[in-house]
Amino acid sequence: MFEVRIINGNTTYNLTTDPRFSVINVDGLTPPPVTVNTSANAGDGSFFNSAYVQPRNIVMTVVFNGDIETTRKAFYDIVPIKKSIKFAFINKNRAVLVTGYVESIDIPLFSQRQQAQVSIICPSPWLPRYGGESRNFTNVDNSYLSCSVVYGGDVETGVIVSSSFTGSATGYTLTNVATGDTFSLNYVFQNGDYLSICSRFGELYARVRRNGSYINLTPYIVSGSRWIKIQRGTNELRVTMSTGLVNTSTGVNYIELYEGV
8 A cells, every 4th residue: 555645835635545536656666767878989888987867757647536627627736737846655665755846747638537647857866755864962071972873765865964052162073984074164153053054965055043144154164074974874973173062962864865665
């Protein structure tokens, strides 16, 4: 058994429990296609140049029940063309929620039993887990803050690391011990500051909220820093400070990414 939900704005539609609709097929939930670029050489075969994963295309087929005219018009409101929607697929093993854009709605109007085939283009090829995870950092001997994240996704993902300050702090560095990557800020934090560092796909930012306003910290990123990602398996994240470690509390939020369901 499975569930299909469409989230349009603030409204969630469960198409598998709505008697007006019968979801009979969903394509595009397996790993997406990969484009492999090669170049010819002087002999047999070719040289590998690069490879990238293509955007995901989800195609859903829905049969209309009840009063067909009324149901069809209601369906147009649920999946408006060109608009951004969230598509959720839930089965006994995985629950995923992906953002996409309605490319087309194909409905043979003169068939005996009308059905719609909806094409949704998802710019990100990965399937995010429906619901995120959060962890808190602990203070280790007043030397650093540490958090162990056991990541069960198929591909690496970005995180949101948030720190709040109850006093002055300087020399903020975030590290993933598993990968060796570090992200440092040359900035003086004040009492009441709230720092957010986001390395998710399409959402790279570092900013601090102070007195209700946000300050962009991109100019304060230390040269050589890398946006911190987590990989499959155990990742130890650490926060070190030049001063003010005891004034800092930190947490991390992340969403597992899957290649397919």
